[in-house]
Amino acid sequence: MKALLENENIPYQTFSRYALGGNVVYNVDDLYFLKLFAPFDSREFTIETEVLTQTDWTTVSIQVPEIVQRGMYDGWKYFLMTRVPGELLIDIWDELTATEKIGVAHDLGLLISQMHELDISKYRELENSFESWISLQKENVVKHHAGTGMAPHLIEEVQDYVESFLPSTEKVLLTGEYTPFNLLMNKVNGQWKLTGLIDFADCFIGEPKYDLLGPILFSFFKEPGLTGTFLNAYGLTLDDAKRLRLMQLLLLHRFSHLPNYMDGLMDMDEVKSLHKLSERFFTLE
Structure with a gap:
């Protein structure tokens, strides 16, 4: 160095x-x-x-x-x-008040909506192969989730659950990295606020909803009101069809690890079905 x-x-x-x-x-x-x-x-x-x-x-x-x-x-x-100033969200999340967490959920939903409005025609090097990537993920989806320790009765559902998934024609800049490890916080008028974003090495072009998974699974679904605030700020109205889409994208996500997300909430063997799990992950309550 x-x-x-x-x-x-x-x-x-x-x-x-x-x-x-x-x-x-x-x-x-x-x-x-x-x-x-x-x-x-x-x-x-x-x-x-x-x-x-x-x-x-x-x-x-x-x-x-x-x-x-x-x-x-x-x-x-x-x-x-x-150097973008601030503290990583992962380091201070447990210190935030309920009001500050609601603020993070709102501001992150707004930020991602802004990112998804960016002009992608300027990019010459970014991968734009979402369709072929999804096809490859489908081929390996059962093997991937079996390796995470997912309950056998859920593994049996995985292939059929994603089989009907077809890539969207809507394309935006995806970071896949809106996690607490890449979000920077600063005190503004005495309150912690989302102020910075780092790490763009994994960016690619693809379906907008893919970027919504990280914030929900890492930070929001375990606490009341955060997922709803986040999705409303992003501009997405949650219904059964969109919940199914999010769950399919989650199963196809390259870093998906459902037992980790449920750790501390319930054992995967207690989850009756992938549909029930989707209701737990993607809820407005």
């Missing part, structure tokens, strides 16, 4: 490794983050660079990093980006 900073002419006083995330990231002087991409991760470098540099962020209500320098050192691509 020292050699990279010096050979790439990046001024610094101190630097330290950032603990979280799938990539190697360093904090440089509390002003910048330097994100490294291994040679086999060059696709992620290309995607995140394009999203950060080609997006009109003036229409979005939060801060995102700005790339100030990029290059390659010893086979590793990197970019130096501005």
